[in-house]
Amino acid sequence: MALVKICGLQTLSHVEAVAKLPVDYIGFVFARSKRQVAPRTAGELIRAMRDASAGTASRPKAAGVFVNPSMDELEAVLGEAPLDVVQLHGQESPAFCSEVKERWPAVQVFKVFSLSGGASGEAGDGGAFRLEPYRGVVDGMLIDTFDPVYGGGSGKTFAWDAIPPYLEWCRGAGIPLLVAGGLQPGNVGELLRTYAPDGVDVSSGVETEGVKDLDKITSFVERVRNDV
Template identity: 65%
Template structure:
């Protein structure tokens, strides 16, 4: 079944409400963003979720953009994350360090695409050849998202989904999950699933109303994904 990540949570109330749904990951943004939270806040909310849900809980993911090793380690001291999602220029050596320093921690490496066709850097085939091969031993997921020139993370806009197949083929061969983000919402997620069948989807602004998480939209999004076969 396709995994669901609801990202950009900013309060304990949101965390507990989302954790009551059949979601697989909840996300906290530590990079510069209007949804940025502190490690102390996220740590408290994660521990509260664990108290409330026990083992029946989503995994906690943290979003980072070009944090130094020391900066990321400081976050992990405060916030017991299950997943680190890397949106910057973190290389394979950085991912290897994370895997060795934090056994059991999952790593999602983000590949940023433009709102149009293809990667903002080069063709998918060259990205795979030049970058993904080196990441293979150290990542658990590749996440495709659109590039935000202001914050460096996701922009909340869709990219040309026709770019997905080369990444999907590589991920299947490598035994790595393919997750798609960027402009998803309850109205378009089934089109993505029907056409490309990614292993997971990641949403933030697409389940918001006037910049705030909307539980009706979140519930609708999760329901549509989990009903898809």
């Protein structure tokens, strides 16, 4: 069954509602974004998430989204927000990812690679071969559509036929591959049926006028869980 990550939550009511759905990750954005949350706020939301999901069949993990953070920034955020996953969305090196894992062994590290939304198979990182240095130093991979301002979160899809080499590499490395970029309730089923990634990550595709929409979130989760 595909993993589901709902990213960019900012309010208590949304976090408590989504925590009761069969989702695997709830994402909190610490990078520069309209969805950015302060570390202390995120800490409060994460505690509410865990309280709300207590007793449910699935308890989501808290993922923090960063773009080229320093170790000091990570330390400051993790001191306030008890994250389960650090998701690195910039140009973080394998050595940096390894250091994060060494300093916070209880926290998983996901590395994001951004792909062009244009030509089929074009990858902004130079292709799947660039993944090899990350073998053994990350716990998951995510591919998203490149955005020149924020790195990701553009709400646009990339050419999905670029997925197979990444998926093959991740399967060989024994880590999950999540796909993001322009996903919404109407197309996530097609993605999963055609390319079968290990998980999906959505943010703007479950929003209405820039605000998280619980009906769209519920529909997205239902499509993943029931239609595939």
